[in-house]
Ligand SMILES: O=P(O)(O)OC[C@H]1O[C@H](OP(=O)(O)OP(=O)(O)O)[C@H](O)[C@@H]1O
């Protein structure tokens with residue numbers, strides 16, 4: 055794979071009038087998790103209708119479309135593909151119409167034994183529409199026997215990897231989380247029903263401030279206006295994706311009880327404590343995802359937090375651009391130094407991560423060309439050296455600068471006066487009781503990688 059992408063977002067609405075409209079607002083709040091495609095499936099109690107398309111939620115859905123999608127139960131999805139391409143067949147929710155009714159599935163994460171399960175299902179006669187891993191979830195549920203809950207339970211036990219997914223039939227929604235707790239999934243009461251979301255920021259826009267997280271290995275059933283909890287396995291662990299806190303999630307989201315902005319601020323404070331001997335004038339964060347960490351660094355060090363970089367909000371996330379030339383151009387279009395702020399100053403520049411080094415290298419150059427005397431780069435995460443197999447579309451190991459160069463060499467490459475990262479142990483300290491997946495930093499994958507493991511050799 056040649057790109058790094060973000061993740062997907064899932065959102066469900068159970069038993070709320072005009073579910074499609076609420077679903078739209080939910081997906082819009084999760085847009086930062088995936089911008090490739092957007093889709094909504096609505097149940098009117100008798101059948102499931104879906105509509106999906108490429109692009110942002112606001113572009114795919116118009117008011118007329120949403121008003122025509124009648125029903126009070128819905129699931130939706132915003133996607134960044136990690137398995138299977140961007141073709142229409144892979145856009146979610148994936149819907150099936152079988153002899154026993156309709157089913158729709160929305161998935162965030164990555165099924166790592168997808169190749170093995172797909173082969174087995176095909177050998178039993180399954181005909182897949184697309185090439186993605188998420189369709190395996192739907193087929194596996196259809197393949198099992200018993201009630202829908204029994205079929206989901208059996209399927210969840212066979213799926214390995216990272217998954218937070220929603221399954222909807224004509225009158226129920228099931229929310230399911232993998233046994234390792236890698237991807238977030240929360241739910242909250244909403245009017246006479248419930249809403250379910252990858253991130254809690256989607257609840258806040260609905261005026262909902264109290265929500266609950268699914269536990270690893272849990273299935274939560276929303277039916278007959280009540281919530282029922284089932285544990286499909288007791289073989290569980292807690293490995294919440296550290297990158298959710300570092301980069302992906304919105305700062306106003308609460309993940310596993312911890313606010314993302316607070317996590318980032320505390321990470322910045324840890325960086326500052328390691329810099330007792332550094333004499334600098336100002337702290338500048340790379341907008342937007344590093345601003346919380348920069349505020350934390352400034353507070354801890356006593357240095358002023360300054361807006362030394364201005365971001366043009368209409369340029370998307372840069373590390374999703376397919377070629378290096380496009381990435382370079384995007385960083386240039388996106389960020390401008392504020393000369394009057396940085397000129398003649400020794401700057402501590404905080405970013406959340408270095409992936410290929412494009413952003414840091416360009417920004418150091420921008421700050422220096424605007425007159426910065428020194429630029430000390432501080433990264434609020436450890437060295438990113440291993441690809442992710444859990445729902446984040448990363449480069450091959452060779453494309454990650456942290457896999458090829460040591461910290462001193464990276465510092466030379468980005469032409470900084472000094473460079474410091476956080477350590478894996480620092481992330482654990484900030485997370486406290488919350489168990490983290492840190493595999494992209496330490497290479498300690500929490501699951502078997504099956505056929506995907508060979509990508510580590512690329
Ligand atoms: O080393 P690189 O390959 O350049 O990637 C690292 C950069 O990519 C991300 O920002 P991005 O510009 O994607 O999005 P953001 O505006 O949300 O921070 C991240 O926050 C780093 O700034």
Ligand SMILES: NC(=O)CC[C@H](N)C(=O)O
Nearest residue numbers: 061062135136137162163
């Ligand atoms: N980023 C994600 O969570 C993507 C989900 C799924 N693996 C897909 O490619 O559609």
Ligand code: SF4
Nearest residue numbers: 295296442491493494
């Ligand atoms: S490998 Fe990294 S990005 Fe992937 S789930 Fe683990 S912490 Fe998150």
Ligand SMILES: [Mg+2]
Nearest residue numbers: 340341342343
């Ligand atoms: Mg950034």
